[in-house]
Amino acid sequence: MTDARDKTASGGDKDQLVSETYREIAQEKTPEHLDRSILDTAAKSARPRYSLLIGWTRPAAWAATIMLSVALVYEFSQTPELLQPKMDASAPIADPEESAERDKRGRVIKNAEDLQVQDMDLLQRADEMARIQQGQDDQPAQLPPRQKEHAPAAAMSAKSALQSNDMLEDGTNPCGATATAEPESWLACIMELEAAGLTDIAREQRALLAETFPDFDSR
């Protein structure tokens, strides 16, 4: 239908004559060299894009990538400290009661260290008093003049130290472990307590001293 309409529109018989005449003159053939050139191009293009010489590059690149990835994973697995911050961040938050208990223990340890420093001073004083006591067997032990001057201050500091912490409440020895290790230093501590006016504590300490060291003369 379309062809018939087209033929009518373009001239019908006139078109037929023109076509026959054209077919008589249109006898050219493609040159042989052109055929050869195009067929050669088509044959070359149909070959594989990658030759055997460079065909190894793609699998080699894949292998290198895989080996590098494995090496990186192994390296990270051998260095756990790099992951530590992340693990700490993910740890649960500490209990507030545990934190308070830990802070209290820290304060007690610090006070004990301070008391140990004071015990060293007391130990030195006890040595001096022991020497005085050996020279005056019948006389009651007296503090040397220098100690008399400093006794109230030392006693006040000892009292404040004792009152500042809860050692008395805990029932521990107010003279400390270092002072009570030797009877002389213990006695010096007792004397300082007496000089500070803590007679009840001094009396208890003296009784403890007599029990602990029965051979020692604590008078």
Next chain:
Amino acid sequence: MAANAPTISRGSLALPRTAESAYARPMDHSPEDSALMLRYRDGDVAAFEILYRRHNDALYRYLLRLCQHRDAAEDVFQEAWSKIVKARGNYRPTAKFTTFLYRVAHNCFIDHVRRNKRHSMTVNVEPDSQADPGDLPEMETERSLARRRLEAALQQLPDEQRDVFLLREEAGFNLDQIASITDCNRETAKSRLRYAVNKLRAAIDEPVGTS
């Protein structure tokens, strides 16, 4: 005519989406063409040679008369087939192979015209191989004259009209296919063909004394 050459519109390389126009008038060997092209896409060089031998001469004549210069026609012919070869990987048999082939060739010709400013009216087509009209019988002389006049009139046609006429004569395309290849509407293609045929017929019917 040279002034008319660059006015030809360049058709798109994209194949038509609807098969209605492309298959308006089926050709005898279109299914085989598509199958051969698909085989060549898969690496079968022999299939391409069959395909090439089937269409090379008609395409060559189309370009020879369109370019009106043998060297230019060979260049465009080679470029067109090279594009077909390169496009084999993306080839889909959604349209007739001949439509695809001639559209590529048409676009190569347009590119050639735009690229080569020396596109001229040089007539380098082989002359009529028939003997001199004075040495032949009267009927043969008339036919020879008709061929010469047709050849001359064909060269004098505007590029658009000559393009439409050659597509119809060499590839047997209908108006819809011609419109698709030359990137114009059907009525424009029909008008161009009518003008071309009328001019050629007038040249053939021209009295002997006026040639």
